Amino acid sequence: MSAEERLADRRERLILAAYTLFASPGFHATTIERLCATARISNRAFYECFSGREALMRAVYDRCVEETLQAIAKAIDQAPSNLDARIAAGITEYVRFVTADERRARIMHLEVRRAGDVLNTSRQRAVLEFTKIIEGSVADLPVRPPTELHLLALALIGAITELLIEWVISEHPPPTEVIIKTAVHVFRQSFRH
Template sequence: MAGREYRGMSAEQRLADRRERLITAAYTLFANPGFHGTTIERLCATARISNRAFYECFSGRDDLMRAVYDRCVEETLASVSAAIEQAPPMLDDRIVAGIGEYVRFVTKDARRARVMHVEVRRAGDVLSGARQRSVLEFSKVIERAVDDVQHRPPLESHLLALGVIGAITELLIEWVLSDPAPPVDRLVATATHIFRSSFRP
């Protein structure tokens, strides 16, 4: 039987609303002061819900961090995939479109960059599976982008894609942690050079 409505919202709608408010609060707080610096009490206060309601939405901070991280990855993947699809079919155009969109989309919001590339590591082993899945998804995007390139290095595309992802990740960590941060255009140029060097014969 469906739950009673309260203030025009069903029980399912209230749960979804609380969950979304927690994700929004965590997106900001997990970026600053960071995952380990954010308590459940502070998350609840920011989201304006009770501690009891928190556990109706998530099993703990780790579960909430996974939801925030997965949201960031999904949005980034969608943006990068769209940019590659809209680019001309030449490899170089795909490189410029995909790499440029990834770096610019992630750095457009410093919270996204910090959650995806710094705090996910600080969260520890509990997020390692989610991070591994995201790396696999991004590697598939790269492999599809270069799939019909006729003259590629005699190396496995999947491993090359992983290497490129690792390099771009380190560039973005540098952007997050450095003061002053390197210009985004320089990050894009460097990442593009690494990609071209990896996939061109």
């Protein structure tokens, strides 16, 4: 491997190790030493890839968000072009994609909050991207929400986030189908006049 390929390989191994360790035991409980041991690289090699745990956490979180955004956009694009179908397609894909791997759900909905200031900028950027998807999904439809669309999108993101936090932290998590049904209901009711 070339030096660039070795660096890319180490970086990817660290991201994969962090994906598991930041989900459990969590961001604050995961040391650089443990990340390096899991990724099978030296501490020195870690700093060739990332400036610290915070930068690695941002890389993991940003990848989770990007993959989720792609999955949702594809589902909405393939849905019939009416509001109910787009709502159902987007929410169903979001919940199923995020919960298909509990690590992703934990990082996106629990550890993002526990990491605090480390992810504020990344989290705000992610929220903006999710609001754009909601806004774009209804922009060309004759249906208009009874309130300002951007604020409504933010409120709806908050609702689905709290449902998924409940799924992550609950001793007896609600079935994903119930989360989907609840979120679809909230979204649909939000567009009723």
